[in-house]
Amino acid sequence: MRKCFLFALAAAALLSCSSGKEMTAAPKTIDTNVNYAEFFTGSTMRFDFHHAGDSKQEFYYFDKVIREGAWAGSEVSLINPFDYGEQHFRIIDKATGKVIYKNNYCTLFNEWQTTPEAVVTSRSFPEGVIFPEPAKDFSIEFYARNKVTKEWEKKYTQDVQVNDYNIALQKPQYECIDIHIGGDVAHSLDIVLLPDGFTADEQEKFLASCRMWSDALFSYAPFTENSHRINVRAVWAPSKEKGVSKPGIGKWVDNLLGSRFYTLNSERYQMTEEFQRVRDVAANAPYESIFILTNTDKYGGGGIYNFYGLGSAGKTGKTGEVYVHEFGHSLMGLGDEYIEIGNTVSALYPAGKEPWEANLTRFVEFEGKWEDMIAEGTPIPTVAPEGSTEKDWVIGAYEGGGYLEKGVFRGWPECMMKALTDFCPVCQKAIIRYLDYICK
């Protein structure tokens, strides 16, 4: 639900170049040939830090390193080849200088940077990334996109010695329950569902929501036909109090993960700012992708690429469809394909810069998106004739997307990322490509 904070985009348009601890452009290509057995132990490592700054600049402050359970990701796909997200990090083997792991993501801090508050205030948000535990000493490097040029800039580097006695050990604390098991951990997408605002006597209510979440996901292509390589597990971690905080009406709830409405001062934007708590609970399952189910009937939620997704468990409106829509954001950063009437300027999708999302284009760097799916002779921009239906449509470039009426194009008239219908052919192909990478 990235729509909720669009009020702030006019302010964000004023952003200038960011500056941080380091400002080095990222090398373009990384050797993807990494021998897992040579460089990694088989466990998961977590690097916690605080991401701080304001609308113009960002800084990274080290918090702690933690050893977690067995690595749930691929042992082959170690260098994320998709140029998605506003952030990425790299793990570099100290002895050889080789990049042995890279992953991309977005954060709530990135969204906060586009708010009016960030123009006049500095803030920090707790964050943490996970990666396969290196067997030998390593460096971790953080990169962020320049707010104007969208080019990658190196912001922070830290060395880690693997025998440092300060590295903490995360012990299993909560029960992990299988909801849907498609394949083995290394060759599957492992999704973990976390409860927030469910008290100790509400386990069955939470598990019923998990089953609804899983059923909703597998009712949409291409997840239906890929269910054999997707696992869904739930961690049962009860809260002291029921529900979700609503600060705008003075209601505060002592829930486990800190979920709340009024995130970034937008009533419907339900998220948590306590991401390290989220990682603590998620660590009780093998996982790559996190979705939080909150114990409320109130509409609202969100999804941030490779960070987490969140939705209300209460059965109101199109709950299942909203889960799947938000999961499209959190799994692989699919962009919103809808428009907002009268919206002509967006700091998220500035003119002249290609959106990094797989399902949106400004035709600046269209190559590798869906140009190979457009039949020769298809008019660009493509227009769906009035009154036409799906059987009449062709893959093309339909103007409008990313909240903008003009200048941003999508591949199909309707989509889960536009109006909660089936995923369009462009999104389906992008999801399959992403699953192929994760499940290698």
Ligand SMILES: [Zn+2]
């Ligand atoms: Zn789509």
